[in-house]
Amino acid sequence: MPKVMIPTPLRQYTDKKDSVEVAGVTVGEILGALTSAYPELKKNLYNDEGKLRSFVNVYVNDEDIRYLGKDKAQVAATDTVTIVPSIAGGR
Amino acid sequence: MIRIGDEAWQVMRAHAEAVYPNECCGAMLGRNDGDTKHVTAALPLDNVHAGPRMTRYELRPEDLLRADKVARGRGLDLIGIFHSHPDHDAYFSETDLKNSCPWYSFVVVSVKAGRFDHAKSFLPNMEQTEAPEEALELLS
Numbered sequence: 001m002p003k004v005m006i007p008t009p010l011r012q013y014t015d016k017k018d019s020v021e022v023a024g025v026t027v028g029e030i031l032g033a034l035t036s037a038y039p040e041l042k043k044n045l046y047n048d049e050g051k052l053r054s055f056v057n058v059y060v061n062d063e064d065i066r067y068l069g070k071d072k073a074q075v076a077a078t079d080t081v082t083i084v085p086s087i088a089g090g091r
Numbered sequence: 092m093i094r095i096g097d098e099a100w101q102v103m104r105a106h107a108e109a110v111y112p113n114e115c116c117g118a119m120l121g122r123n124d125g126d127t128k129h130v131t132a133a134l135p136l137d138n139v140h141a142g143p144r145m146t147r148y149e150l151r152p153e154d155l156l157r158a159d160k161v162a163r164g165r166g167l168d169l170i171g172i173f174h175s176h177p178d179h180d181a182y183f184s185e186t187d188l189k190n191s192c193p194w195y196s197f198v199v200v201s202v203k204a205g206r207f208d209h210a211k212s213f214l215p216n217m218e219q220t221e222a223p224e225e226a227l228e229l230l231s
Contacts, residue, residue: 007159008123008168009194018163043217044194055192055219057152064152084156085194088140089187090114090147091176 002075004034005082013040027058028071030081045083057084092127092226093171093196093212095119099133100231104207106135107175107200113144118158119171119198128170128196134158138174147186148174171196171212178203181211183222191215196225 001021006014014020015038022037024030035042047053058065059082065073075081095103099119107115116138121130136158140149150172162169172195176182181199183191191197193215201208210229215222 005159007194008162008170053217055190059152059156062153062156082156082159084152084159085192086150086152086190087155087172087192087195088147088149088190089174089184089197090140091179091182091184091186 001077002030002079002081004030005080007083007085010041010044010083013044014038025075026071027060027065027068027073027075027081030075031058031071055085055087057086058082059084092228093130093198094127094228094230095130095133095198096121097231099130100229102133102135103173103198103200104231106133107173107202108205108207110138110144110175111202111205112177114138114140114146114148114175114177115200116148116150116172116174118155118162118169119173119196120158120162120165120167121170122168123170130171132165132167133173134161145177149190169195171198173198173200175200175202181209183211183213183215183224187213188215188219188222191219191222193217193219197222198227 181201213222
């Protein structure tokens with residue numbers, strides 16, 4: 001099954017696991033299965049409208065899903081899905 | 092609270108002063124024991140903001156991905172982000188807030204006339220509407 005790498009601050013919601021294997025062949029299915037298994041993750045990843053929060057980026061291996069079809073991005077059993085925040089700022 | 096060790100702090104300070112008058116940015120690695128975040132290493136990262144970098148910074152997500160991998164490789168965690176405010180105080184601006192992520196501590200380093208002046212840490216909330224200050228201790 002594909003492996004999802006969990007960012008450090010979110011491991012408090014995954015029983016301290018730094019990666020979780022979940023079933024699914026698209027990013028949408030995998031994140032759905034992940035947040036079903038660990039419901040506390042959901043509010044960290046999705047807003048009230050059910051969309052990924054603006055600061056959440058998702059990668060399949062080293063590719064940003066924005067360039068792979070977003071939620072429909074295909075994920076193979078040997079792939080790694082990584083959640084990475086988007087960060088900027090300035091005075 | 093967040094406690095930054097001397098080795099990490101020297102890297103952060105040197106990076107902030109080196110890129111002055113532009114804003115610097117980077118990742119803080121370490122451990123969170125539940126009460127205190129201990130920063131033991133810092134990774135300077137590129138400010139890739141397309142416009143003026145004296146007033147803005149932007150991290151490349153791929154660099155954060157790399158920082159996360161470096162942390163895991165060292166048995167550490169990615170626990171915070173730092174950036175500088177050249178010739179301004181270390182506050183968390185509206186721009187900082189609207190482009191933040193609630194998963195991390197955000198340390199702002201004030202650099203005035205090219206030299207470190209002071210630093211503060213902030214904890215933005217999930218909705219990016221407020222960022223209370225977090226106690227910060229520099230071990231240098």
